[in-house]
Amino acid sequence: MSIGGDGDMVVKNRFLGFLIWQSVQSTAIFLLCKLLLFSPFTQRPLSPSLAGCVAFLAFQLSLLLFSTSVSVVASPYPDRPASLSELALGLVRLLFVSGGQPLSLDIRRRAKITLSFVLFVTASALSGFLSVVCVGWNCDLSAGLQPWHRLEIIGFRGFAVGFFYGLHSLFKRRWVLEFPIIQRPPFFSFKMGLPSAIGRALKLSGAAYLLSSALAVFLTKEFQGQVTMGKFIAEQIIFYIGIFTVFLCWELSHHLHQVLHTKRFIFAPPKGSAAAETNPSEPLLAVLEESTPRSLLQHLAYLDLCMICESNADTWRRAAFFEETGETYKRVVAVCLRPLEKLASKLDEGLESYSVDKSFQLSHQLQSPTDWQLDSRLLETFYNFQLCAWCARIAASLTVHSHKEDRFGVAQLSGSNAAVISTLMSCLLAVETFMGKKTNLQSPHHLMGPAGIKWAALSTGRRDVTVSSMGKKRGNPQYSKAYSMADILRTSIYHIVSAFHDEMLNSAKAGLLEKDWIISSKPLYGTHEILLQKLRLFLDFRAS
Template identity: 65%
Template sequence: MPPAARPAPPDAVVRNRFLGFLIWQSIPSTLIFLLSALSPSKPPFPFAPWFFAVITFLSFHLSQLLFSASLSLISSTHPHPLLSPLKLSLELIRFLFVPGGSDLTGSPGSRPRVRVTVRFLAFLAAAAVSGSVAAVSVCGELGGGVWGIGRVGFRGFVMGLLYGLYYVYKRRWVLEFPIIQRPPFFSFKMGLPTAITRSLKLSGAAYLVSAILVVFLPHQFHNRVTIERLIAEQITFYIGSFLVFLCWELSHHLHQVLNTKRCIFAPPKGSAAAETNPTEHLLAALEESTPNSLPQYLAYLDLCMICENNVDTWRRAAFFEESGETYKRVVSVCLRPLEQLASKLGDGLESPVNGKSQISNQLLSPTDQRLDSKYSEPFDNFQLYAWCAWSAASLTARSNTEDRFGVAQRSGSNAAVISTLISCLLAVETYMGKKTNVPAQFMGPASIKWATSSVGNVGVAKKRVGPIHPKAYALADVLKNSIYHIVSACHDQMVSSAKTGVLEKYWVIEGKPPFGSHELLVQKLRLFLDFRAS
């Protein structure tokens, strides 16, 4: 294709947003620093005011730049599994002194976990250093010369370390994409009250902890002053810590807003590329991006907006081009994550865990969480699965009225969408402990083994009290709504096919689905047709 039509690399979107974030975060940081300079309780500098004002201004911005860069270091679209401190130490020793060897933990995926854990440790160090520099810049020396600066820097170090631990523990580094996309300025403005409230709470906790730890410093760091001066210093540090926390909270909120806003993967409307192949930009981002990366999530968000809304009808109309290749590629990228989820859940439920049979797994205590880590990882991408289900369902439903060439039916995509959604729903319901039995009229030789197996009973009590059950319940709700969306739009066609006995021919795939059996999918589809699936 000509250079003008060649799509830009998806990673360029992330780089541009990162640079834009670093620029925009300096605006609230500057305003907050100027507000701290007007504080009457801040002690004056003993030398030239303008010189120290410039030095503190630059040091404060450097501290904020360090913290903002560390946010992008650990931010992710889904939670990362981390290593324990013991395993991390063993892996680091192995990496430093025994290069080329196998993992000490025996886990093939431990190396990526080591890299992720190291990034989190680097974030904690960056937050602590940023807190120390920012506290000295905002609060000044607070009396005592160099020892006073050291005392304030130590309290700022503790403050930054506590905030880093809180940030990691609460998983605030996971990007949360809003359901309703608003303009960035409006989204940022809506988060100001929450940022101020949280900053007040965190500054109070950090002030108390740092005040207790500063007692254990050597006597040189302690400042013997009058009661009035001591009170003024404590007030100054509390105000300074609140302003630093407010800067961090605003940076975090701005980082979330800028990285989760919709990115349109399309050529300019009216250009030659928009007339010839307007979908290539989006498909390139969906198919070539790194799995679970931010560009891939932004591409799936853009696809979901196209399929569900009427804002870019010209882009959705391009999906139904006459050859049908574009439609099959779009449906394929929507169904691939759902197929992988159903396969993972099926393999985990049907295979022994830790050398034990399925019967022994049923006897596990409800508080035994040995299987949680195995089952929790597939549900970490809940947002991605929801977008895929909504996109596939909306596109299938709209094909009933917008598909002029009948490519959805001719390509077999309708059957693939319905089969994948139902198969994934069965896998999730089985994980939740819901038993699914096939009536006698639907049972055949191929389904007897599955219907009488104990897959539906594996870990039922444990899963219902586990921490992942809410995600499974939410995903099951999304899948059922998506299937009902298709059934409602194509109900007349499905009922007519059921009466003529060709329902499974046009709406269920012939081969083996990712989970369950062909007969079970037909039975579940009939329940949806009767609006009795729950």
């Protein structure tokens, strides 16, 4: 399969496929609910009517609105939206301070995210209004009310449950695309998620029903007229079934969107074609180098590259990385190390900016360190966790495979092996510092074993206590990601060390370990001495 020119067509085709399959499943749910669940409350459930056809088309239109809003707000990168105060301040600067100059790219990007969130909640509320009305339109809900009064009551409650669902989805960060660890066929992945989607629809529909019932108390028209107990109970049952039907369609749409947009796409020309024989890596590298950062297309390209490097299914594509000139291999390594370099740089900047002066210490001396607000830059550091995890695994797997598959020695001659080891260890040191660990370079007579490295808790000042509490506080949303990232980096380094253990030991005996496996320029984090001692610790299998 080839990308056929513009890589954005990949995302557009998946969006169109999502809309088609969403309409199929929503049609099946609508018909089954009408025939099975609503038939006891309908006089002629099997007889077609113009009102029923209009209700069905309006129901599909409401789900189209919801599905489109889901695709607009969805992103593989959990970026932070702009707050109301930031939006107001930016508007004031735009109108009165900056003299009409455009705002910064960061503010504009986060303002667009906030706008997309507002549109998603609004679309969910409108979709709830229309879909709940359409589902229960032909049912016997007279209960002494006029038709427009029924429409007002049902529509209001549908609007409320849609608004509730939109806020719940944003609060639970369900707009973030999470790529599965194991890639399965789309049908199997969709089938595996059906029980959880149905269970979530039951829970949310119950909570939304109670919320809408509390709000419906203010609709005094609902209680006008003579309402028998039997009709009132039937009305509540019908309304709950309608909410559950709508929520089930929404949950399945969410699940279908995740499945279709996170499955692997192969960025390669067809096997056996002329392009596959000459330069099969160019389509993938073009997307990796030219796609928009943090976009879905970029994530799909990194996922494809990770599958190439870790599995043995596309060995012909991996073999093309080790071509004689070495340019392809250097390009692949460069695109893999770029996110890791940004991770280490951001952590370095964030930890430095977190240094506190005496005035800050005095103003916070009566507060617990765990109550302090984390710096926003440190909170955003692990937003790109998925991409950084893939890059660490790609760099390690590609380096390990070069030990046997690199016939021309381009990995070692180009200095890529040293760049990979140095970047992985710099990232590991930065993440461990964030978690509350610190690497101390000791004098020779204080060395702990041949590695010559000592781990100690940060306790040399207020900044150390703050950083330690930052990483160790379990309420911190980045706590699990920091520890997971450290485990992935540590495993990746061990993967390389295990493959090149004999070569590294020979280099260490000859005094060339730093020259062969550590870059000569300044590391991203730490020093050459720290990296060298850290590498020796891995050689002794004592890094933890």
